[in-house]
Amino acid sequence: MKITIVGTGYVGLVTGTCFAETGNQVVCVDIDEAKIKKLSSGEITIYEPGLAKLFERNLNDNRLSFTTDLAKGITASDIIFLALPTPPGEDGYADLSYVLRVADQIGGLIDKYKIIVNKSTVPVGTVQKVREAIARNARCEFDVVSNPEFLREGVAVEDFMKPDRVVIGTHSEKARKIMGELYEPYVRQGNPVLFMDEASSELTKYAANSFLAAKISFMNEIANLCEKLGADVDMVRRGMGSDGRIGKRFLFAGIGYGGSCFPKDVHALVNSSNQADYDFQILKAVMEVNRLQKTYLIPKILDYYSGDIKGKHFALWGLAFKPNTDDIREAPALYIIDALLEAGATVTAFDPEAMENVRQVVGEKIAYGPNEYDSLKDADALIIATEWSLFRTPDFARIESEMKAKVIFDGRNLFNLDTMEGLGYHYESVGRRVIG
Ligand code: NAD
Numbered sequence: 001m002k003i004t005i006v007g008t009g010y011v012g013l014v015t016g017t018c019f020a021e022t023g024n025q026v027v028c029v030d031i032d033e034a035k036i037k038k039l040s041s042g043e044i045t046i047y048e049p050g051l052a053k054l055f056e057r058n059l060n061d062n063r064l065s066f067t068t069d070l071a072k073g074i075t076a077s078d079i080i081f082l083a084l085p086t087p088p089g090e091d092g093y094a095d096l097s098y099v100l101r102v103a104d105q106i107g108g109l110i111d112k113y114k115i116i117v118n119k120s121t122v123p124v125g126t127v128q129k130v131r132e133a134i135a136r137n138a139r140c141e142f143d144v145v146s147n148p149e150f151l152r153e154g155v156a157v158e159d160f161m162k163p164d165r166v167v168i169g170t171h172s173e174k175a176r177k178i179m180g181e182l183y184e185p186y187v188r189q190g191n192p193v194l195f196m197d198e199a200s201s202e203l204t205k206y207a208a209n210s211f212l213a214a215k216i217s218f219m220n221e222i223a224n225l226c227e228k229l230g231a232d233v234d235m236v237r238r239g240m241g242s243d244g245r246i247g248k249r250f251l252f253a254g255i256g257y258g259g260s261c262f263p264k265d266v267h268a269l270v271n272s273s274n275q276a277d278y279d280f281q282i283l284k285a286v287m288e289v290n291r292l293q294k295t296y297l298i299p300k301i302l303d304y305y306s307g308d309i310k311g312k313h314f315a316l317w318g319l320a321f322k323p324n325t326d327d328i329r330e331a332p333a334l335y336i337i338d339a340l341l342e343a344g345a346t347v348t349a350f351d352p353e354a355m356e357n358v359r360q361v362v363g364e365k366i367a368y369g370p371n372e373y374d375s376l377k378d379a380d381a382l383i384i385a386t387e388w389s390l391f392r393t394p395d396f397a398r399i400e401s402e403m404k405a406k407v408i409f410d411g412r413n414l415f416n417l418d419t420m421e422g423l424g425y426h427y428e429s430v431g432r433r434v435i436g
Contacts, residue, residue, distance in 0.1 A: 001182055004029060004077035006102055008039065008066065010046055010156070010260070010327070011119060011149050012083035017051060018160040020058035022185040028066050029073035039066040047326045047353045050157040070102070074109040079182065082130075083119045083149070087264060093275075094123050094268040103130040107137030115175050117145045121205050121265055123272045127169065127198040143175040146198045148205030153259065154324030161186060166193040169201025206272070209265040210283055215250045216257045217289040223253030223431025224296070233431025234413065253431045255385065255411035256293035258321030258330035263290070294332040297383060297409045298339045300428050304381075304407070310344030315379035315403070317372060318386025318412070319351035319358045326353040328361070332411065333385035337366060350375035352388055376402035387412035396423050406436075 001024045005016040008030040016028040030036050035045050042059055044052050058064040067073055074080060082099055089095035099120055106116060118130060131144040146169030151159035166183045170176055176195055183193050196204075223233040233253045241248035257263070266283055273280035305312060321331035328334060333349070340347055349358065350369040359368065369375020372390065376382060376399060384391060392414050400406055400423075408420070410429040417435055420427035426436035 001025070001079060001178075002077040003027070003079045003081065003182075004073040005081045005083055006030075006070065006073065007082060007084040007098075007120070008032075008035060008045075009083065009085070010048070010153060011151065012081070013039075013044075013046060013055075014048060014051060014151060014156045014160055015081060015083055015119065015149070017054050017058060017064060018157065018186075019182075020063040021054050021161070024063065024182075025077075026058070026064050027073045027076045028064070029068065029070055030066070031068060033068055036066045036068050048156050049154065049324055054157065070105055071109050074106060074114075075111075077114070079115045079117060079178065080106065081117045081119050081147075086120045086122055086268075088267050092267050092271045094121070094264070094271075096122060096126060096129065099126065100129060100133050103133035104136070107134040110134075110138055110140055110142055113141045113143075113174075115143050115145055115178060117147045117179070119147055119149045121148060121209075121261065121268075122146075122202055123206075123268060124199045124202045126202060143170065143172040145170040145172070145175050145179060146201040147179065148201060150205070150208065153327055154322060162189065163187070163191060165191055167201050167204050168193060168195050169198035170195070171197065206265050206269040209262055210269050210286070212250055213257055213262040213266045213290070214282060214286045216262075217286040217293070219251050219253050220256065220293045220296075220430070221289055226431040230433070231431075232417075232433065236431075253413065254293075254387075255296050255332045255336075255430065256290045258294070258332055259327060260329040263287075263330045294335040295339050296430065297336065297411050297428075301340075301381070301383070301409055302343070304409075304426070304428070309340070312345045312380045313378055313404075314340055314345055314347050315369070315376045315382045316347050316349040316366075317351075317375070317382060317384045317391050318388055319349055320354035320386050320388075323386055323388045324353075326357055328354050328357045331385070334358070334361065336383060336385055336411075337362060341365060348375045348377070348379065351386065352390060373398050373402055379403045380405055381407035381409060384408065384410045384412055384414060387414060 003019050003024050004027045005012045006029045008028040016026045020026040038045055044055050084098040086094045127144050127146045148167055168179050226233040237251045240246050241251050270280050270283045319333045347366040348369050349366055350372050355368050406425045408427050413429045420435045428434050
């Protein structure tokens with residue numbers, strides 16, 4: 001099939017590349033000229049495991065191309081995906097201006113039947129708004145379909161190639177048949193393609209992300225309570241997760257969720273609820289718990305240094321909002337950096353992928369280590385903000401030789417408490433007893 005993706009960011013590039021991988025002809029459009037220039041010359045613009053290989057193969061085989069010309073992209077294809085940003089607007093509602101601006105232009109550019117598929121995460125009613133925007137200028141038949149994306153950054157290619165489910169919201173039989181055929185290669189193992197009305201499809205995405213965010217905030221509150229009651233959140237997690245009704249995943253306590261999706265989607269659903277005159281109380285609490293959790297380590301750090309960290313130097317492992325990505329949007333590490341600098345401390349950070357992105361935001365207000373061990377030089381303490389596998393079994397003798405003191409504040413509960421006790425560290429984590 002001939003497919004165009006408008007918006008070549010995380011979702012757009014993964015979607016375009018993965019559609020090309022099953023033999024489709026794909027054109028990716030973006031307004032960012034530098035990005036399109038890089039991609040066209042074979043340079044990938046995001047880090048995502050497994051993506052570079054597929055990108056290279058499909059680019060070389062001419063199934064994947066890039067352009068800044070929307071008209072060229074629209075005329076080339078029968079199915080147009082919108083993978084555009086929907087950031088929180090000033091009022092907390094999802095900002096639909098990117099999506100609607102493109103929809104406004106599409107009407108005048110189509111001259112035969114096309115399916116416009118919205119992959120951006122949007123509030124209920126957006127399909128209708130996009131349809132109206134296109135209809136203002138359109139001279140031919142078209143369908144607008146909702147197809148929310150559930151891929152996770154870090155495992156995006158795997159998620160796209162083998163999705164747990166594909167959700168498609170449409171009333172059109174014609175669009176339903178074509179979309180079913182398009183996704184058929186991705187659900188050969190029997191995972192469902194769920195067809196539903198547009199409103200249910202749009203809400204499914206927000207409901208799924210909000211539920212997962214609630215699971216994280218719930219566990220983080222259990223962890224905070226564990227500290228007060230002398231329980232161990234890892235034990236509680238195992239006890240809970242063994243119950244098939246609860247499940248083992250998404251129960252790890254830590255310093256909160258970040259990224260481009262959970263914070264904005266929870267916020268947007270709260271605002272959509274308000275607009276519909278419904279007070280979504282649980283989600284409001286989820287947001288507040290997460291806000292506090294991101295800097296949960298700071299009072300612990302201040303306590304350890306009797307309230308004064310002026311002049312102290314901290315090593316910070318992990319900047320990305322989660323492992324296997326270079327994405328730092330809403331990353332807890334950024335909040336920790338702000339709090340440390342404000343209190344007069346200095347920071348040397350290390351992250352396997354996200355340092356360039358942080359440098360663009362924070363600049364040289366902090367130092368950046370060439371690797372995890374060199375970042376520890378002369379540090380009074382190490383803070384861990386992201387659970388990269390690389391950090392899980394470090395050489396503790398080397399850590400000790402680089403740092404001024406054996407002190408670790410671990411926001412991701414990476415290390416075994418008995419091990420840390422045996423090694424003689426002062427070790428504080430989340431929801432577990434303090435060592436040393
Ligand atoms: P992104 O910011 O990485 O990418 C968006 C791209 O759109 C950028 O490259 C930008 O230059 C481009 N763009 C902006 N205006 C444009 C225009 N007028 N024409 C062409 N291109 C334009 O965003 P993303 O993370 O890919 O997210 C896109 C959507 O998918 C959002 O609604 C998001 O909520 C949703 N989503 C994201 C994820 C994720 O993990 N990142 C997962 C599921 C759903």
